[in-house]
Amino acid sequence: MKTNDLILQTATKITVFIILTYSLNLFFAGHNTPGGGFIGGLISAAAIVLLLLAFDMKTVKKALPFDFKKVAALGLLIATLTAMGSFLFDVPFLSHTFGYFDLPIFGKTELATAVLFDTGVYLVVVGVTMTIIQTIGEDE
């Protein structure tokens, strides 16, 4: 069946960028303000779900050629490796640290290893949500 979704598709093309930007903002703001890996991942997944609503599944798969099960596995791997990295410095499992660095654009920035752990959480949330939705959606 041919459908005419011009308004939905055009609005989606613009709003997806806003949603993805906002999810990145929440992801990086999670250390000092509300936000973090979980909410950032959920909002990114919601942006991809909006793409799935406006376009069909084949188009989205062509635009984002990831196997989302592998994305979830990669996230778990990153989280575990970050936690095990603390063994290298002779401190207990899951110990985190932070330091201040002078970056070229941002100036004095606080970089924490908790961000790496949060990246793992982010990838797991995106991967699991998209796997659930694609598995439900593929039933025909």
Place this chain on the structure above:
Amino acid sequence: MTEMLKILFAVIILFGALLSLLSAIGIIRLPDVYTRNHAVSKSATLGVLSILLGTFLYFWVIEGYMNARVILGFVFLFLTSPVAGHLISRAAYNSKVPLWEKSTQDDLKNKARSTKGKVSQ
């Protein structure tokens, strides 16, 4: 001066609240799904935008704290709310929700019939 600005922002926020109340009354009072959608997708959007604008200006001017997320909220609501209204109306029309019995003109009627005839053949 600060008190005057506070009153101005309060007026903006109350205007938004009043518009939201008007759209709620519109949902109850209007006869069919299209007129209700007309009421809610316009006046509720403007109402929420006014409330956000008042909040943003209050925190910017009085408290000296500029929050870019509220601006992003304006843009996002302004983009998505009419599209949502359009999609709900179109879904209602395509699933043959009747118009109000006193409405006189339905320009999409013949269009809908011709495609329906093609499908049945």
